[in-house]
Amino acid sequence: MPRHRHACAVTRRSALPLLAGTLSALALLAGPLGLAPARAQMSDLKIMAPASPGGGWDQTARSMQQALVTAGLVRSVQVTNVTGAGGTIGLAQFINGAKGDPSQLMVMGYVMVGAILTNKAPVSLDQVTPIARLTEETEAIVVPAASPIKTIQELAAAIKANPGKVTWSGGSAGGVDHIAAALFAQMAGADPSKINYIPFSGGGEALAAVLGGKVTAGISGYGEFESQVKAGKLRVLAVTAAERLDGVDAPTLTEAGIALKITNWRGVMAPAGLTPEQRKTLVDLVEKMARSPAWQDILKQKGWDDALLTGDAFADLLKQETARTAEVLKSVGLVKP
Amino acid sequence: MDTLGALLQGLSVAIAPMNLLFALIGVLLGTAVGVLPGIGPALTVALLLPVTYKLDPAGSLIMFAGIYYGGMYGGSTTAILINTPGESASMATALEGNKMAKAGRGGPALATSAIGSFVAGTIATLGLTFLAPSLVEIAVQFGPEDYFALMCVAFVTVSATFGDSPVRGLTSLFIGLALGLVGIDKLTGQSRLAFGTPELLDGVEITTLAVGLFAIGEALFVASRRHLEEEKLEPIRGSLWMTLDDWRRSWKPWLRGTALGFPIGALPAGGAEIPTFLSYAVERRLTKHPEEFGKGAIEGVAGPEAANNASAAGTLVPLLTLGLPTSATAAMMLAGFQQYGLNPGPLLFADHPQLVWGLIASLYLANAMLLVLNLPLVGLWVRLLAIPQPWLYAGILVFATMGTIAAKPSVVELGMLTVFGLMGYLMRRFDYPVAPVVVGLILGPVAEAQLRRALSISLGDPMVLLESPISATLLAVAAIALIAPFVMKNLGRFKANED
Numbered sequence: 001m002p003r004h005r006h007a008c009a010v011t012r013r014s015a016l017p018l019l020a021g022t023l024s025a026l027a028l029l030a031g032p033l034g035l036a037p038a039r040a041q042m043s044d045l046k047i048m049a050p051a052s053p054g055g056g057w058d059q060t061a062r063s064m065q066q067a068l069v070t071a072g073l074v075r076s077v078q079v080t081n082v083t084g085a086g087g088t089i090g091l092a093q094f095i096n097g098a099k100g101d102p103s104q105l106m107v108m109g110y111v112m113v114g115a116i117l118t119n120k121a122p123v124s125l126d127q128v129t130p131i132a133r134l135t136e137e138t139e140a141i142v143v144p145a146a147s148p149i150k151t152i153q154e155l156a157a158a159i160k161a162n163p164g165k166v167t168w169s170g171g172s173a174g175g176v177d178h179i180a181a182a183l184f185a186q187m188a189g190a191d192p193s194k195i196n197y198i199p200f201s202g203g204g205e206a207l208a209a210v211l212g213g214k215v216t217a218g219i220s221g222y223g224e225f226e227s228q229v230k231a232g233k234l235r236v237l238a239v240t241a242a243e244r245l246d247g248v249d250a251p252t253l254t255e256a257g258i259a260l261k262i263t264n265w266r267g268v269m270a271p272a273g274l275t276p277e278q279r280k281t282l283v284d285l286v287e288k289m290a291r292s293p294a295w296q297d298i299l300k301q302k303g304w305d306d307a308l309l310t311g312d313a314f315a316d317l318l319k320q321e322t323a324r325t326a327e328v329l330k331s332v333g334l335v336k337p
Numbered sequence: 338m339d340t341l342g343a344l345l346q347g348l349s350v351a352i353a354p355m356n357l358l359f360a361l362i363g364v365l366l367g368t369a370v371g372v373l374p375g376i377g378p379a380l381t382v383a384l385l386l387p388v389t390y391k392l393d394p395a396g397s398l399i400m401f402a403g404i405y406y407g408g409m410y411g412g413s414t415t416a417i418l419i420n421t422p423g424e425s426a427s428m429a430t431a432l433e434g435n436k437m438a439k440a441g442r443g444g445p446a447l448a449t450s451a452i453g454s455f456v457a458g459t460i461a462t463l464g465l466t467f468l469a470p471s472l473v474e475i476a477v478q479f480g481p482e483d484y485f486a487l488m489c490v491a492f493v494t495v496s497a498t499f500g501d502s503p504v505r506g507l508t509s510l511f512i513g514l515a516l517g518l519v520g521i522d523k524l525t526g527q528s529r530l531a532f533g534t535p536e537l538l539d540g541v542e543i544t545t546l547a548v549g550l551f552a553i554g555e556a557l558f559v560a561s562r563r564h565l566e567e568e569k570l571e572p573i574r575g576s577l578w579m580t581l582d583d584w585r586r587s588w589k590p591w592l593r594g595t596a597l598g599f600p601i602g603a604l605p606a607g608g609a610e611i612p613t614f615l616s617y618a619v620e621r622r623l624t625k626h627p628e629e630f631g632k633g634a635i636e637g638v639a640g641p642e643a644a645n646n647a648s649a650a651g652t653l654v655p656l657l658t659l660g661l662p663t664s665a666t667a668a669m670m671l672a673g674f675q676q677y678g679l680n681p682g683p684l685l686f687a688d689h690p691q692l693v694w695g696l697i698a699s700l701y702l703a704n705a706m707l708l709v710l711n712l713p714l715v716g717l718w719v720r721l722l723a724i725p726q727p728w729l730y731a732g733i734l735v736f737a738t739m740g741t742i743a744a745k746p747s748v749v750e751l752g753m754l755t756v757f758g759l760m761g762y763l764m765r766r767f768d769y770p771v772a773p774v775v776v777g778l779i780l781g782p783v784a785e786a787q788l789r790r791a792l793s794i795s796l797g798d799p800m801v802l803l804e805s806p807i808s809a810t811l812l813a814v815a816a817i818a819l820i821a822p823f824v825m826k827n828l829g830r831f832k833a834n835e836d
Contacts, residue, residue, distance in 0.1 A: 085538040118526050167794050173526030198790050208605040212477045214794055334526045
């Protein structure tokens, strides 16, 4: 194995310089990105992802970082992670630590709306300034390919007949999957507090439960199911967004006669205590970023839907979502009235 | 032979000079971050993702795989030398490994862990190559009831980590189980024992507990003993390398550890901790030198280390074939795939064979590289123990605190670390084993959630635990493991009477 010997020699003699070399090479790689043309450039921006590295919020924050710098809108962007409690720990830290600072943003999403309610968080989204909704992902309701249930109406009928007998697998309790399942049951004419929803931590285990035929149906972001759907192992009964998905032969719930629209959206917030000008600057910045080719490329790669909604329109949406979510969570018993 | 041909083609991708370089960078970075408690491979991959965006997909994925394997190696180095498991999967290694290091046998302990990881990693990667598609079919059939049964087996066997007194061991285990209840209940979303502290809602972090009990507790204990007797640590006693006897005692644990680690790692909710504990328990039961366990038995290092690495290869099975990320690092690698518009899953092997087989082939290379990187460094690592004790333990305290702060920047977390450190000190002072506490924290919440899921799927019918063949078999294994020692004892007495 001459190749191994060779590798060995390299390793022994130059392990440390190589490591140092790597790091500086990586820094160099990142360097040119910062040299983009300076037009109305902001110098520094901090974006907090109130979740651990790798999750959806973290990926959103890091994608924003990439797009903002590539488009030359901000000279340097720093992403920090504050994990815990559905993002409410990060939210609390953002409210207290960033007040009045126009150079900080925080990524959040629909999941945080629910987490604030279920965790009885001492902080709320009234204490931050809504800037924009950026992306959304539709939820998909799937069954194993071998399931006798062929259409979403059949599933609705089964739930109406006996909500406890239909088992659902999805993400954590009180999250968007759970809320969507509860709303679906309600629309189907069943008592949402009776649904048999089995929460799994992380998409992987929940997907395994549907694939293994352990549960009646799975509900999660479409991305979780995509490759299995294409491989023919899962059947999509319906999607929960307002429009159908390209290349997926499944109706929206509205088309199927169930008046329910729900998506897992993600957006950004600024701290409270900003002047109207400061707020406008940030809204404009995020809007410019969202229209930049760099951001559009990222959306395509990650399979996120563009759902740009800025300023007051986003603030209104937030109010509606909070009200609707509070009601659902009460009905499934996650939030005591 | 189709697989073999594809693999050979993969090898030709992996040994392209650039890809070799990426594999090398990966294992170096991985080893470096594995050594630091708190900063794990997942965080590293996350930080590198935006940087690798412009690189070629094969190269950066190969680098990620190197980081993953490297992290597994690095974690065991600190576990053995300074009793600070870099991650929870290295905890079982610390039990015997650190005792060995203190007895001047740090060299052989590091060597058996490096070679064992290499052997296990290689066999498991072979398993990944040839068994992935069929293994995954079985793994998906594993339902909540089967996981619960697996946890029962784990609970029965962890008594091996109890030390000499079952009562003290059970006390420790129940402390761990109690700590496992803290946080949001996974099934109902209600918070338990959090006392209005938002930081507690996600439960007690396993690394915080392990680092507190092991590293801080140990440092405090050593400090409290200093005026009584000067314990002198000899970095090397006897050979720095493994003796013939060490080899003889290591090879079987390597293979058994691999046999436990790979399939459990391949389960969607398997993880790396359970196989390491199981392996430790198995080795303790099968060893010809039971008197050495608790004082530094090489089998207790060889087995868990092999299991640890084999499970790392195992987690790639569901990732590549189903797109199921079953560990934090696998989740990051999934994000890495998606960055290039690739979706791991049943179609990945068909759509991008070159990439998949290149990645698998580079795992072989990463393993070989780790071995040549780690073995020459063993002599250097054990020198760490020659540092005067006050400096060494002060260093450990700084190290442990920094790692915790880096992973979770919060005052509450630091407070917990301190409390666990004091607890570790008291437990050591009054002779309670610390390992079962961490075992309880890891297994308790999983067992609870899986049992409740199983019952809620079966609409409350407990027979589901016996109706599933996998679960029934595992429960039988647990029952036998529980009863057998008593029966054997009585049989022994019976025979003695006959004579």
